[in-house]
Amino acid sequence: MAIKKSELYSSLWSSCDELRGGMDASQYKDYILTLLFVKYVSDKYAGKEDAVIEVPEGGSFTDMVRLKGDKEIGDKINKIIGRLAEVNGLKGVIDQANFNDEDKLGRGKEMQDRLSKLVAIFDGLDLRANRAEGDDLLGDAYEYLMRHFATESGKSKGQFYTPAEVSRVIAKVIGIGPETRQDQTLYDPACGSGSLLLKASDEAPRGITIYGQEMDNATWALSRMNMILHGHPGAEIWRGNTLADPHFKNPDGSLKKFDFAVANPPFSSKAWTNGLDPENDEFKRFEYGVPPAKNGDYAFLLHLITSLKSTGKGAIILPHGVLFRGNKEADIRRNLVRHGLIAGIIGLPPNLFYGTGIPACIIVVDKENASSRTGIFMIDASRGFEKDGNKNRLRSQDIRKIVDVFNNRIELPRYSRMVPIAEIASGANDYNLNIPRYIDSSEPEDLHDLDAHLSGGIPVRDVDALEHYWSVFPTLRDALFRSNGRPGYLEPRVEPAQVKATILAHPEFSAYAARVAAVFDEWRTAHEPRLWALDAGAKPREVVRALSEDMLVRFAGLPLLDKYDAYQCLMDYWAGGMQDDVDLVAAEGWVAGAKPRGIIEDKERKIKETPDLVIGRRKYKMDLIPPALIVHRYFAAEEAAIDDLAARQEAAARELEEFVEEHTGEEVLLEDVVNEKGNVTRKAVNDRLKEIGRAAEFAEEREALTRCLELIEAEARAGKAVKEARAALDERVLARYATLAVDEIRTLVVEDKWFASIRAAVEDEVERLTQRLAGRVKELDERYARPLPELEREVEAFGKKVEAHLKRMGLVW
Incomplete structure (x- = not known):
């Protein structure tokens, strides 16, 4: 399977851990990037005739792998790189880093172990399936390393790299x-x-x-x-x-x-x-x-x-x-x-x-x-x-x-x-x-109205400044404001806490949200065939270019929602995971890409992946289709049943907590079984029951302990039921992956994962629009809610109360 971008990044950055301490980033980048180069050309060109780079005998990464544990590993790596450089006219290019430098890499066993681990990390990467062209993961990984090296190198040594965004x-x-x-x-x-x-x-x-x-x-x-x-x-x-x-x-x-x-x-x-x-x-x-x-x-x-x-x-x-x-x-x-x-x-x-x-x-x-x-x-x-x-x-x-x-x-x-x-x-x-x-480029100053502070009311001028909203929601303005009787001033119709709810419930906002959804649906419909047609050999950058260009065009006609904000929703999702998915489909195809991948712990590489499913001691990673999508589409009833069992477990836990709290107050019947964290265990209750036996004077405590034990066991049974049901569902979910047809995979990924996630992000942008409008309306309301005379009367009333208290205390002036 082609390596994912995130895995490649993780592996390369963990390789840097082996070198930190002996040198700064401006130096160890030369070692890491040299090994990346040798590994890449070895994977891509070794054994091929008329290749751009010739990988000679004794000049490949495979030769480096044979050196793990060798006492002369540093010197021999230098010779391997020197051989590769000599054959390809790269002397002075790829042989800049000295892998036998004791000052930077340590002496004796320290250097031997450090370089052996470093080679092992790169040995675990398979770069054969990744191209150094427009869609290349390796090129992106190189940029990732350069950016991180530049960040760590500091101001004096970070000028070797122009941020990719500025370059674009x-x-x-x-x-x-x-x-x-x-x-x-x-x-x-x-x-x-x-x-x-x-x-x-x-x-x-x-x-x-x-x-x-x-x-x-x-x-x-x-x-x-x-x-x-x-x-x-x-x-x-x-x-x-x-x-x-x-x-x-x-x-x-x-x-x-x-x-x-x-x-x-x-x-x-x-x-x-x-x-x-x-x-x-x-x-x-x-x-x-x-x-x-x-x-x-x-x-x-x-x-x-x-x-x-x-x-x-x-x-x-x-x-x-x-x-x-x-x-x-x-x-x-x-x-x-x-x-x-x-x-x-x-x-x-x-x-x-x-x-x-x-x-x-x-x-x-x-x-x-x-x-x-x-x-x-x-x-x-x-x-x-x-x-x-x-x-x-x-x-x-x-x-x-x-x-x-x-x-x-x-x-x-x-x-x-x-x-x-x-x-x-x-x-x-x-x-x-x-x-x-x-x-x-400065934002216009938010001017306060002195007359409004003195006499109350929200200036019409401030409400008029929200015209870009009122042009889309023409009657919403009257739902939020009304005249306060003074020319040029308004008062709120709703309480500040209800402003957002009023906006969301207004039919004009509902119509606007539906309009945005319709534009999204048109965009989705236009690109469903393209995404369904993806397969091995696809070019991811052409995919995102088509998606993003059309999104800018379609969202350009919408008021309020900036087309660049919608564009950012797509690009964030692309960078956050969709690119990995498309890369995987382009490299492996839908069926192979959707197969669960068993996680193998590699302590030497220091890479720890969070499993998506754990069944017994087996850990699985689902790179293309998260288990939640399988559950939602195929096992909704089972998930609902588990939710019901979980609710029962929560109710049992709450009942136990309330019972313990009730009997550890003044009655202190459970005082002897509550630990320092405020919890009660089955063992503690059983031990106490044995201790008090059938003695009459402990009858009330024995009753409370018995009831407590029943509640503990009820919660345990409920927890066990949840655990068993979830384990059974996990087994069924894992088995379902093996039976997925290619169209089912496409539906799960394209519809349930990609389009659903992008839609949610766009809906969040619409939500932010309402938040900004609601925030400004509440700000104006609260700014002018209490005019100066009212504040003065309140201050006067508080002053009289204080004066009265002082007189009762015997203070006279």
Whole structure:
């Protein structure tokens, strides 16, 4: 069975546990990613003729497996990797990590055990069924590792990785797409581990020719491995300082020009002039101005611009300072704007990047349309993100909204705007490109009405501000508010606690919910055939692309419910489990994918799976169809019977608890059998009964103990009945998996699991709409519920009460 994404992640991350302590993440990532590379190429190419990578005798992962427990395991792993590197021209690429380094891996037995466990973890992964193409689990796992390594590496060493979400935005706004030709070129002058290049190339289904340069040796090696793992072995990735010694040049010595360029260079580099005389640059990169000697942001931007063809397009990530800093940078900025080279600026949320916490922006460059440019399209996307540990992260809906708005030049209040060059050049702005000058993204201030605080009533102005709700629920407004007799002011018709219930019960809301459900049902009906037709060989990313694109179209016409929120419902569910399901069907087919999988505890790998069914000592994992779906569809009566038995058990437990509580108060008849936790056990009761025997003076206690014992046994019988019934049902459920026909499997997965889950998520979004409206109505009600005169009268009354109490206490003043 092909390995699931979640299992692969778990295995790879547990492998990191074997290395933590001896080195930090910026170092142990080299070991983990090297082993992942060797394992992958061994599984994929070993024994195949004309393979992209030759796996020689003595240079495979199988050779590593034979070393488990070997006293010279470190040195021999180095030799295996060296053999693989030599045969494939990968010297200096895959042999960067020293597996015989005693300072990092320990000495003697410690190194032997550590590396043996590490090899065992990778040996447990079967990567043969996973492709390093657009739908590849391995590629996603590589991204997962890079993101986690970047998180652990800290600010000083996390710059080798551009978050995949930002990379996707850049790829989509520079024009790479289905029409891009394979012979067109893509370039990154500071490519790091290659993540930005790969995400950009993913947007070209017909392929694109990749070029990159990276200064750090270890990061350059990661990039080369990354390209091979993702199916781009021909990508030209070179080592060296791009600014001082650019590798890609024409025969005449000028810089090579590319169709597309992307970059996430180190922010504000203070050493950018090392090895370079910018005043006499042979490549003429600084004709628009020379950046300041202690800040290289514009140096990378100017290099990227010079590296583009006359029709080229590119994007670069830089700190916001480039938009407004003065002196030399202001001169460069003025020249770039005047020449029409900047097509757009996208302001990103803070704390997205691993090398720095400061907010950054994407500057989009377009040479092709520079001469006719009359404005710069700006987006303030700084408020759209989710928290992810100690970092912020763009959600799927944030990415899609940025791309849609930018590519279609959609102007949205407080979010996006086409800013005329004339406005940017005006004396008030003087070519300052700071986004807040042109887009005010702040929420309107919630103003209080002083007259309402003094005299009571809810201002009509505040209720009118909810017009986007009243346009959909025109009579709901009158159900919630009425005139209070003062012009311009209203009062609530219902108590604050009843506002939400009133909204939910209103026929206009019911009609709206039905309208949303109808749109969902249309979307579901359109895609049922596609999902039912899935089988081995399907391409998961094509599936989610079709589902998500159509969802955006269908939900676009609905008021109140943002189409991007509906889109996020789908994308969250996809990332949370549906992708695993589709990957499994694509690899195994419906029938094989639905089979229960026995869980084998592997203590050495430290991977513990939570079983879906436990029958005796047997543990099972149901990857595609959870047992609850089988129960709901085929054993509803049995489940109802178990629920009834459970209710009886709960009633028996409650009766016992009440009896014990009743007889451990003043009567204390059960005092001698109640333990320190307040519980009573059968043993304690029996022991006490034996102790008091038939003595007359203990008759009342004996009666209470006997009744208590009856209740304990009743609860035990009820619990046993539940346990036996559930065990019997579990056996029947497990047996039912073996008899499922392919159409039954499709129904359970497509209808009962996928569509039902997405529908529930969309319904939750509708619920949130009502919550927001109800919350605002209650807020207005409570804000103006008690006018100042009423509060003053209440204060006066309390003051008189206090004064009276003080006088009774004998205090006179």
